[in-house]
Amino acid sequence: MEAKARGAKVIHVDPRFTRTSALADLHVPIRAGSDIAFLGGIINHVLSNELDFREYVLEYTNAATLVGEDFRDTEDLAGIFSGLDEETGHYDIDSWSYEGTQVQSPQGDPDQLYEERTEDGPGVAHAGRAEVHGSGGAPVSGDLRTDRTLQHPRCVYQVLKRHFARYTPELVEETCGIPRATFLEVCRALVENSGRDRTSEFVYAVGWTQHTVGAQYIRTACILQLLLGNIGRPGGGIQALRGHASIQGSSDIPTLYNVLPGYIPMPHAHQDEDLDTFTEAVKADKGFWGNMRAYVVSLLKAYFGDAARADNDYCFGHLPRLTGSHSTYDTVLAQLDGVCKGYFLMSENPAVGSANAKMQRLGMAELDWLVVRDFSLIESATWWQDGPEIETGELRTEDIATEVFFFPAAAHTEKSGSFTNTNRTLQWHFPAKEPDGDARSDLWFMYHLGRRIRERLAGSTDPMDRAILDLTWDYPTEGPLAEPVAEAVLAEINGRGADGTPLSAYTQLKDDGSTSCGCWIYCGVYADGVNQAARRKPHTEQDWIAAEWAWSWPANRRILYNRASADPSGAPWSERKALVWWDERQGRWTGHDIPDFIPDRSPSYRPPEDAKGPDALSGVDPFIMQADGKGWLYAPAGLVDGPMPVHYEPQDSPVRNPLHPEQQHSPVRQVFSREHNRFHPSGGAPGSEIFPYVITTYRLTEHFTAGGMTRWTPYLAELQPELFCEVSPALAAELGLEHSGWATLVSARGDRGQGAGHRADVPAEGRGPHGAPDRAAVPLGSQWLRARRRGQRAVRHRARPERPDPGGEGADRRHPPGPPPPRPGADRPAEHLPAARRYHGADRDGGPGMTDGQAPKNSLIGPICWTVSNRIRPATPDTRGIRRGWASSPTPPCASAARRARWRARNGTPSRRTGWSSPA
Numbered sequence: 001m002e003a004k005a006r007g008a009k010v011i012h013v014d015p016r017f018t019r020t021s022a023l024a025d026l027h028v029p030i031r032a033g034s035d036i037a038f039l040g041g042i043i044n045h046v047l048s049n050e051l052d053f054r055e056y057v058l059e060y061t062n063a064a065t066l067v068g069e070d071f072r073d074t075e076d077l078a079g080i081f082s083g084l085d086e087e088t089g090h091y092d093i094d095s096w097s098y099e100g101t102q103v104q105s106p107q108g109d110p111d112q113l114y115e116e117r118t119e120d121g122p123g124v125a126h127a128g129r130a131e132v133h134g135s136g137g138a139p140v141s142g143d144l145r146t147d148r149t150l151q152h153p154r155c156v157y158q159v160l161k162r163h164f165a166r167y168t169p170e171l172v173e174e175t176c177g178i179p180r181a182t183f184l185e186v187c188r189a190l191v192e193n194s195g196r197d198r199t200s201e202f203v204y205a206v207g208w209t210q211h212t213v214g215a216q217y218i219r220t221a222c223i224l225q226l227l228l229g230n231i232g233r234p235g236g237g238i239q240a241l242r243g244h245a246s247i248q249g250s251s252d253i254p255t256l257y258n259v260l261p262g263y264i265p266m267p268h269a270h271q272d273e274d275l276d277t278f279t280e281a282v283k284a285d286k287g288f289w290g291n292m293r294a295y296v297v298s299l300l301k302a303y304f305g306d307a308a309r310a311d312n313d314y315c316f317g318h319l320p321r322l323t324g325s326h327s328t329y330d331t332v333l334a335q336l337d338g339v340c341k342g343y344f345l346m347s348e349n350p351a352v353g354s355a356n357a358k359m360q361r362l363g364m365a366e367l368d369w370l371v372v373r374d375f376s377l378i379e380s381a382t383w384w385q386d387g388p389e390i391e392t393g394e395l396r397t398e399d400i401a402t403e404v405f406f407f408p409a410a411a412h413t414e415k416s417g418s419f420t421n422t423n424r425t426l427q428w429h430f431p432a433k434e435p436d437g438d439a440r441s442d443l444w445f446m447y448h449l450g451r452r453i454r455e456r457l458a459g460s461t462d463p464m465d466r467a468i469l470d471l472t473w474d475y476p477t478e479g480p481l482a483e484p485v486a487e488a489v490l491a492e493i494n495g496r497g498a499d500g501t502p503l504s505a506y507t508q509l510k511d512d513g514s515t516s517c518g519c520w521i522y523c524g525v526y527a528d529g530v531n532q533a534a535r536r537k538p539h540t541e542q543d544w545i546a547a548e549w550a551w552s553w554p555a556n557r558r559i560l561y562n563r564a565s566a567d568p569s570g571a572p573w574s575e576r577k578a579l580v581w582w583d584e585r586q587g588r589w590t591g592h593d594i595p596d597f598i599p600d601r602s603p604s605y606r607p608p609e610d611a612k613g614p615d616a617l618s619g620v621d622p623f624i625m626q627a628d629g630k631g632w633l634y635a636p637a638g639l640v641d642g643p644m645p646v647h648y649e650p651q652d653s654p655v656r657n658p659l660h661p662e663q664q665h666s667p668v669r670q671v672f673s674r675e676h677n678r679f680h681p682s683g684g685a686p687g688s689e690i691f692p693y694v695i696t697t698y699r700l701t702e703h704f705t706a707g708g709m710t711r712w713t714p715y716l717a718e719l720q721p722e723l724f725c726e727v728s729p730a731l732a733a734e735l736g737l738e739h740s741g742w743a744t745l746v747s748a749r750g751d752r753g754q755g756a757g758h759r760a761d762v763p764a765e766g767r768g769p770h771g772a773p774d775r776a777a778v779p780l781g782s783q784w785l786r787a788r789r790r791g792q793r794a795v796r797h798r799a800r801p802e803r804p805d806p807g808g809e810g811a812d813r814r815h816p817p818g819p820p821p822p823r824p825g826a827d828r829p830a831e832h833l834p835a836a837r838r839y840h841g842a843d844r845d846g847g848p849g850m851t852d853g854q855a856p857k858n859s860l861i862g863p864i865c866w867t868v869s870n871r872i873r874p875a876t877p878d879t880r881g882i883r884r885g886w887a888s889s890p891t892p893p894c895a896s897a898a899r900r901a902r903w904r905a906r907n908g909t910p911s912r913r914t915g916w917s918s919p920a
Contacts, residue, residue, distance in 0.1 A: 001023060010026075031694070033650035036648075039220040041168065043167065043227065044166075061631040064147055072095070073163055097637075144628060160223070198235075201236055205241040218238065226632075226633055248422050260299060264282075267316075278296070278316070279292045285612055287623075314513060341368040342368060351379035351383045352378075365384065373409045373445060375708055375712075416430055425558075427533060441483065444483050493522050494517070495516055524553075547593075547594070554596075562591075566603075654683070695747070
């Protein structure tokens with residue numbers, strides 16, 4: 001909103017009309033799952049009308065590079081790229097290569113080219129790892145073949161142009177439900193605000209990342225921003241709105257199973273692999289990923305200290321190896337199969353907060369032990385005694401053998417540490433107090449757990465214990481709780497030289513074991529022995545870059561790839577957008593930001609043919625982490641699902657793919673087919689009419705993720721006390737739903753443990769959620785409320801229990817004793833109900849021989865049916881006055897006041913202070 005106040009135009013693209021939509025200049029309703037079609041349409045608009053920032057595209061992207069003759073696009077092969085092995089569901093990426101050469105991407109899937117780059121045969125991972133898709137070509141050698149006229153039919157520019165040619169305004173309207181005029185308005189606004197003198201920015205939330213093709217959603221935005229010259233420049237780029245204050249930090253120092261700190265790939269279980277073989281396989285021949293061995297060796301020195309020596313490969317053999325996918329979904333399946341026996345849950349609540357929460361709970365019921373660390377007894381700690389499956393009888397507490405250990409955790413206000421936000425900025429925080437009772441920080445827990453394990457293993461000669469015993473584990477502690485000093489951990493992450501002094505930049509890292517660094521991109525955060533993340537110089541005392549507020553990786557650069565903010569000669573594209581530039585007199589790059597480039601590399605520099613790593617970057621290669629120094633409009637390596645984005649329908653979409661009718665879904669998507677993980681028939685498949693509605697989930701401003709922190713805050717709990725769904729007026733009328741009534745939402749994965757009653761909110765006409773022209777989206781509220789709602793709200797056909805009025809006025813008058821009155825239309829046959837029950841294979845819920853129109857005895861099966869009404873007493877003139885008065889009054893002093901006012905307005909309860917209110 002501050003940017004809007006300064007003149008920025010805010011366009012909000014969302015299936016729902018939200019608070020953000022209300023404040024934006026333009027709300028663009030879009031059908032959930034159709035974002036690539038929408039963004040692809042803008043790309044087609046830019047390319048077909050030659051509206052790209054041509055000099056930027058020509059010099060700084062791979063637009064001119066020629067693609068090999070063997071490549072075939074989805075437009076040639078009815079929705080798939082060349083190289084697909086239909087039996088394994090994997091792509092062989094060889095045909096995606098540049099002409100006459102091969103490019104290695106250290107990010108994405110670097111193991112794709114392992115065998116070729118190491119001249120080795122298939123390893124263990126080839127059989128066990130889902131992400132390996134066959135061999136590629138040879139490493140980059142010599143010059144890439146290019147056509148700077150951008151006219152060659154196989155140059156990336158023309159390949160991209162043909163690929164998106166069918167993404168017309170008409171297809172966008174058909175696929176996304178976005179009116180043509182609205183779409184063209186977005187195109188005009190974006191193009192007009194891009195170029196030499198202006199930039200535009202994309203901001204996305206976790207909704208993009210959670211789709212089947214979420215990575216390609218972000219890729220499509222990247223392509224568009226590169227075409228418009230909006231990468232590496234002030235006001236440009238792509239910003240991810242994380243769901244947590246330090247999700248970026250949890251990726252940098254990873255909680256991800258397949259990467260090491262600083263996005264170094266995790267080694268895989270190849271046969272007889274050593275450090276040199278690994279680094280040779282995953283490094284890039286050009287750019288700073290060419291220094292991969294220095295990053296890995298320095299990391300191993302930080303892990304294992306003096307035990308890591310050249311003669312033992314710096315303890316590279318101590319690192320675990322991947323044999324397959326170990327994502328959260330694979331972990332749950334391993335639990336159900338009895339393979340995964342133990343589980344640590346630290347600050348997460350999968351019993352209500354992860355996809356298919358029922359499978360999460362069933363998986364935990366198969367464990368030998370479970371450790372939960374959180375602020376309170378969350379559902380993941382208590383599912384064994386009060387979970388939905390206990391209520392339905394699918395699980396019995398006495399039959400569950402899982403031993404659950406609960407450890408109270410300290411809040412961020414009770415410990416030191418850093419938050420790393422989406423701008424890669426590390427901000428240090430200090431404890432306000434010691435944690436109460438038995439609560440401890442995660443750092444305390446892991447350090448003392450490791451210390452005790454090492455004490456138990458002391459003296460062991462078993463080789464499998466060597467990795468634990470060789471760890472550096474000598475962190476100092478402080479205070480009455482023996483809390484490890486967090487800054488000591490930060491100093492280790494920063495890294496040290498041979499003399500033990502802190503390093504100041506990742507360019508100082510060596511591959512000979514003389515340096516240590518816990519995360520190469522964080523090198524410099526403790527430069528000069530000073531916690532740079534703790535700096536707090538006010539913005540009024542520095543320029544707009546604010547380089548002395550905290551610290552950003554790498555090297556405190558605030559905008560990545562900022563060499564692209566200057567033209568090929570080194571001058572800013574415009575004075576208005578000046579960021580860094582080449583100072584000929586000093587022979588160095590300078591500017592407002594720290595240059596993300598080799599400081600003394602002249603724009604005119606061209607490397608010799610045999611140059612490697614950073615030495616191979618020319619003066620006009622701003623994308624220093626890419627294998628060819630350019631921004632990739634087309635990805636010849638690193639992605640598992642194609643070199644360019646394609647619109648595929650989501651797994652459960654009821655809509656047939658209008659772009660590629662022969663290919664409904666991504667052919668390489670991962671599918672976990674299990675009894676409790678059924679999918680909806682999609683598109684025109686038989687049974688797709690049973691589940692015809694699109695349901696989207698979203699987060700609430702009032703609650704933090706699964707609610708473990710916020711549900712205990714009375715003000716927030718009063719603002720959003722219960723689960724609800726929002727339904728468009730058209731769909732509500734079709735199904736007989738009424739505002740503040742009850743709706744039951746059931747999916748193919750829903751049964752007695754998952755079907756539940758939700759309060760229905762029906763917005764006024766014209767303000768409801770939007771889908772495709774012939775469909776309505778049905779957003780569903782935050783999932784955490786499902787567990788909280790039990791015992792307070794009806795799950796089946798029973799009245800909600802009476803509750804005290806939070807204002808102290810007595811019982812809840814909205815719910816009189818006795819069975820609730822039926823909702824309008826409840827006496828009509830539930831047309832979809834028998835078919836939905838057959839899809840579930842279910843006579844178990846409603847008993848044998850259930851006929852059309854019968855309500856099931858327990859579970860509510862069907863798309864949306866058999867709601868329980870939540871009737872409100874007829875409004876009196878007085879209560880109408882209260883409603884108007886509350887709605888138009890200034891903001892109440894606290895949420896409690898707002899809640900009490902709303903409660904009285906709905907129930908005709910006199911005000912405690914003034915008695916009955918009269919209309920204004």
